[in-house]
Amino acid sequence: xxxxxxxxxxxxxxxxxxxxxxxxxxxxxxxxxxxxxxxxxxxxxxxxxxxxxxxxxxxxxxxxxxxxxxxxxxxxxxxxxxxxxxxxxxxxxxxxxxxxxxxxxxxxxxxxxxxxxxxxxxxxxxxxxxxxxxxxxxxxxxxxxxxxxxxxxxxxxxxxx
Amino acid sequence: xxxxxxxxxxxxxxxxxxxxxxxxxxxxxxxxxxxxxxxxxxxxxxxxxxxxxxxxxxxxxxxxxxxxxxxxxxxxxxxxxxxxxxxxxxxxxxxxxxxxxxxxxxxxxxxxxxxxxxxxxxxxxxxxxxxxxxxxxxxxxxxxxxxxxxxxxxxxxxxxxxxxxxxxxxxxxxxxxxxxxxxxxxxxxxxxxxxxxxxxxxxxxxxxxxxxxxxxxxxxxxxxxxxxxxxxxxxxxxxxxxxxxxxxxxxxxxxxxxxxxxxxxxxxxxxxxxxxxxxx
Numbered sequence: 001x002x003x004x005x006x007x008x009x010x011x012x013x014x015x016x017x018x019x020x021x022x023x024x025x026x027x028x029x030x031x032x033x034x035x036x037x038x039x040x041x042x043x044x045x046x047x048x049x050x051x052x053x054x055x056x057x058x059x060x061x062x063x064x065x066x067x068x069x070x071x072x073x074x075x076x077x078x079x080x081x082x083x084x085x086x087x088x089x090x091x092x093x094x095x096x097x098x099x100x101x102x103x104x105x106x107x108x109x110x111x112x113x114x115x116x117x118x119x120x121x122x123x124x125x126x127x128x129x130x131x132x133x134x135x136x137x138x139x140x141x142x143x144x145x146x147x148x149x150x151x152x153x154x155x156x157x158x159x160x161x
Numbered sequence: 162x163x164x165x166x167x168x169x170x171x172x173x174x175x176x177x178x179x180x181x182x183x184x185x186x187x188x189x190x191x192x193x194x195x196x197x198x199x200x201x202x203x204x205x206x207x208x209x210x211x212x213x214x215x216x217x218x219x220x221x222x223x224x225x226x227x228x229x230x231x232x233x234x235x236x237x238x239x240x241x242x243x244x245x246x247x248x249x250x251x252x253x254x255x256x257x258x259x260x261x262x263x264x265x266x267x268x269x270x271x272x273x274x275x276x277x278x279x280x281x282x283x284x285x286x287x288x289x290x291x292x293x294x295x296x297x298x299x300x301x302x303x304x305x306x307x308x309x310x311x312x313x314x315x316x317x318x319x320x321x322x323x324x325x326x327x328x329x330x331x332x333x334x335x336x337x338x339x340x341x342x343x344x345x346x347x348x349x350x351x352x353x354x355x356x357x358x359x360x361x362x363x364x365x366x367x368x369x370x371x372x373x374x375x376x377x378x379x380x381x382x383x384x385x386x387x388x389x390x391x392x393x394x395x396x397x398x399x400x401x402x403x404x405x406x407x408x409x410x411x412x413x414x415x416x417x418x419x420x421x422x423x424x425x426x427x428x429x430x431x432x433x434x435x436x437x438x439x440x441x
Contacts, residue, residue: 006265006268006269009265010262010265012261013258013261013262013265016258016261017254017255017258020254020257020258021251021254024247024250024251024254024435025247027436027440028243028247028440031228031243031439031440032228032242032243035226035228037228037242050441053436053440053441054436057432057433057435057436057440060432061429061432061433064257064425064428064429064432065425065429068257068258068260068261068425068428069421069422069425069426069429074187074188074189075187075188075189077186077187078187078188078189078194078197081187082197082198082200082201085201085205086201086204089205089208089212092208092209092212093212093215096212096213096215096216097212097215097216097219099216100215100216100217100218100219100220101219101220103216103219103220104219104220104221104222107220107222108222
């Protein structure tokens with residue numbers, strides 16, 4: 001199958017071990033660096049972190065399929081018949097992830113308040129809230145963007161009605 | 162004359178196209194081709210699980226931070242984010258590499274080499290399974306995560322704890338939005354802690370999204386089951402190699418090549434399981 005000599009194949013194996021090992025280490029490093037574990041209070045942009053880690057994983061996948069599984073040395077017909085159907089997954093990922101985002105947004109809308117993570121609570125809210133929780137809740141209903149009361153992830157809005 | 166003619170024609174046909182069984186389509190044997198298509202279908206199964214995971218994660222307001230959830234090491238060591246799973250990944254990569262070597266020795270018809278590298282691959286597979294067993298034991302036994310229960314929550318606001326749990330958290334400790342916590346379990350029940358948000362509201366820790374536990378155990382379990390079946394097949398095939406069965410077939414240990422494809426696929430799936438569960 002392989003068009004390489006025995007010595008050349010052995011080199012590919014060593015290269016594979018080094019490439020996959022180093023990429024994995026870089027991935028873990030990026031994950032920890034991006035979340036502020038390595039340098040105190042230093043965070044990477046989320047999109048940059050995701051882009052780096054997803055593209056490195058895709059490269060690892062390519063390397064395993066093409067070199068370890070010898071896809072590189074198969075005839076084009078076999079390569080196409082195995083790899084082209086996986087393109088359907090591109091559609092599935094886009095369709096289902098946007099569906100998930102829609103569930104998230106509907107849940108927020110049904111509760112008439114944003115749900116998620118608030119790093120800097122709005123100033124007006126922190127003044128009014130605290131001593132009178134009831135008052136702050138009324139306040140939230142009028143100005144949904146100021147709302148802060150968190151929704152338990154387990155609390156599904158559909159079950160409440 | 163006529164029979165000779167027919168024989169000649171059929172001979173020509175057999176030498177000819179791919180459609181009458183004489184030559185192999187795609188220059189790959191039937192078994193190898195079918196292994197590729199099995200792996201393709203298996204890839205779709207795994208993709209369906211991982212896409213379900215992504216969809217549910219997108220739908221949730223919060224999700225436990227993986228480097229908090231997966232931060233324990235054997236020997237009671239905590240707060241070492243992702244180190245253990247990195248070791249697991251290396252074990253699997255190493256076993257994939259030894260598998261490539263086994264296939265290469267097969268091409269040279271070196272029986273001893275095939276057995277040697279296959280045994281190393283089996284050791285790697287068992288090592289990975291042991292790591293996974295330890296990880297699951299910690300999550301289920303110590304942290305009390307189950308398929309319907311997820312004690313790993315995420316803070317949605319900045320705040321300060323009003324009470325401690327006797328372990329990592331003390332009263333007066335402050336925390337930031339995005340940071341995760343584990344609700345401690347002792348004396349047969351969970352003990353969520355009270356905290357005060359920056360805005361002054363008093364709240365109690367809430368359990369994390371239920372789906373996390375179910376998805377984690379189901380997907381890593383399905384992958385682990387693949388590793389387990391792979392180890393079983395590797396053992397069977399290694400025994401057959403050692404007994405000289407494949408040497409008689411005289412096809413350069415094609416069976417080793419086929420189980421090799423499967424084994425690399427298991428590694429390939431782990432690349433993505435590792436990405437979505439542990440890195441992102």
